[in-house]
Amino acid sequence: MTSNSSGRPQSPRTNPASNAMAKVAAFMQRMNIECTPANFELLFAVVGGQNDELRSEFSKLDRNIRQHDLDILIRKHIPHHVEDDVASESIDTVGDELNKFMDLVKSESSSLEKFDKVLQQQTKTLADPANVSPEKLKSTLSNITAATAQKMEEGRKIKEAVSEQVQRLDVVASELNNFKQQKFTDPLTGLPNRRAFNKEMLAIYANEQPKACTMVMIEIDAFAHVKDNLGPLIADKFVVHVSNIIKESCSAKDYLARASDTQFAFIFDSISEKTVEGLVNKFRHSIAKTPLMNATNGKPIGNVTISGGVCGSNTASGTGDILAKTEAALELSKKKKGNQVTLYQERKSGDSSLERNAWSLYNEAG
Numbered sequence: 001m002t003s004n005s006s007g008r009p010q011s012p013r014t015n016p017a018s019n020a021m022a023k024v025a026a027f028m029q030r031m032n033i034e035c036t037p038a039n040f041e042l043l044f045a046v047v048g049g050q051n052d053e054l055r056s057e058f059s060k061l062d063r064n065i066r067q068h069d070l071d072i073l074i075r076k077h078i079p080h081h082v083e084d085d086v087a088s089e090s091i092d093t094v095g096d097e098l099n100k101f102m103d104l105v106k107s108e109s110s111s112l113e114k115f116d117k118v119l120q121q122q123t124k125t126l127a128d129p130a131n132v133s134p135e136k137l138k139s140t141l142s143n144i145t146a147a148t149a150q151k152m153e154e155g156r157k158i159k160e161a162v163s164e165q166v167q168r169l170d171v172v173a174s175e176l177n178n179f180k181q182q183k184f185t186d187p188l189t190g191l192p193n194r195r196a197f198n199k200e201m202l203a204i205y206a207n208e209q210p211k212a213c214t215m216v217m218i219e220i221d222a223f224a225h226v227k228d229n230l231g232p233l234i235a236d237k238f239v240v241h242v243s244n245i246i247k248e249s250c251s252a253k254d255y256l257a258r259a260s261d262t263q264f265a266f267i268f269d270s271i272s273e274k275t276v277e278g279l280v281n282k283f284r285h286s287i288a289k290t291p292l293m294n295a296t297n298g299k300p301i302g303n304v305t306i307s308g309g310v311c312g313s314n315t316a317s318g319t320g321d322i323l324a325k326t327e328a329a330l331e332l333s334k335k336k337k338g339n340q341v342t343l344y345q346e347r348k349s350g351d352s353s354l355e356r357n358a359w360s361l362y363n364e365a366g
Contacts, residue, residue: 021260022327023047029320031065037198038074039067044194051077111154118147186258188236189243197257197265201319204267210313214276215322216266217330218246218284218308221338223262226304234292238304241292249283273312273343280308280341288339307333308341315344 024043028035033043045051046058054077061069122140184196192200204211220226220242227235239261246264250256259265268276284306291300309330316322329344336342 021263022324022331025320025323025327029318029324033065033070034067035198035202035319037195037202038078039070040198041078041195042070042074045077053077107154107158111151111158115147115151118143189240189258191243191247191264192255192257194257194259194265197255197259200255200257200267201265201323204313204322205318212270212313214268214271214273214310214312215326216268216276216280216308216310217259217326218264218266218280218306218341219330219334220262221305221307221334223304226302230301234301237301238292241290242287242304242306245287245290246283249279249286273310273315277310277341277343280310284308284339284341305339307338309333309344310341311344315346 021044024040024047025035027033027043028039033039042054046055054073057073122144125136125140184192184199186193201215204213204215220238223235223238226238239258243258243264246256250266253269255267255269257265266276266280268279271279288303288305291303293299294301307330309326309328309332311322311326311329313322316325325344329342333340333342
């Protein structure tokens with residue numbers, strides 16, 4: 001919220017997730033660790049400090065960190081990044097069902113051959129009408145009826161078996177879809193989550209020539225104050241409220257994700273930093289003047305503001321660098337009491353306002 005009950009403005013409070021992301025980006029760049037989604041999430045978990053075992057194991061790594069060592073920790077502590085296991089299980093299941101289907105096809109083929117033989121035999125019996133007695137005709141018709149009934153029963157069983165197989169395959173497809181949905185989607189806002197954003201961010205510098213784009217990080221100001229005074233449920237409603245306003249302000253080609261509890265991240269393709277800065281300021285004003293409404297009584301609950309940081313891909317040398325610079329611009333906006341947007345520009349001589357700190361994850365993990 002913009003003020004407390006006494007009317008005094010609230011001083012901005014540090015967002016641990018924002019600091020952690022900046023620390024991770026700076027550390028990865030300094031230690032020459034490849035900025036993959038799995039590596040980023042692992043180091044983010046180390047800084048977050050909620051997994052004591054992971055922090056302890058990470059602190060024991062050699063200072064010259066190898067990707068092999070990180071992969072071991074990823075497999076143990078962040079298993080959802082080991083997609084091969086999920087894919088392998090799905091492939092095995094589909095393979096088993098296909099083998100069963102082939103058995104059904106063979107069974108159906110064998111059943112048709114038997115039915116065909118019965119029909120041929122009975123046809124031969126009826127080939128010479130002069131030698132067909134009423135008893136033989138009755139027996140022939142009985143054989144044909146029995147063979148037809150048996151074939152229909154076998155066909156029914158095959159149809160049921162195929163239907164069951166289709167259902168099992170639908171379950172596999174649904175599980176794979178749910179896995180992807182849970183892995184890359186924020187459940188509260190429906191936006192891509194930080195993991196998805198990491199993958200999108202990597203694509204900026206995937207080729208020798210960086211993609212022409214601009215990155216933005218925004219953060220809800222004084223969000224801890226909102227949560228402390230109104231509770232986590234209302235705080236979540238403010239997150240959805242802000243995300244909805246942002247969605248309406250962005251076009252379909254703009255990439256928007258929820259980067260953390262209070263942060264949203266954007267990638268605008270082929271748009272200059274200045275243009276993006278103006279766009280972000282527009283929905284910053286919109287958020288500030290649009291209150292969250294109480295759905296029950298239609299009365300306003302309150303307003304929040306946002307701070308933002310902007311950095312162009314041509315200003316940074318790589319994935320970690322553009323994230324760190326965007327975060328640095330965001331931090332400057334917050335230090336200026338929030339509700340503003342800062343465009344990152346290369347530091348001039350004697351100007352340390354956007355200089356990144358030299359953080360050490362070893363100090364954090366130890």
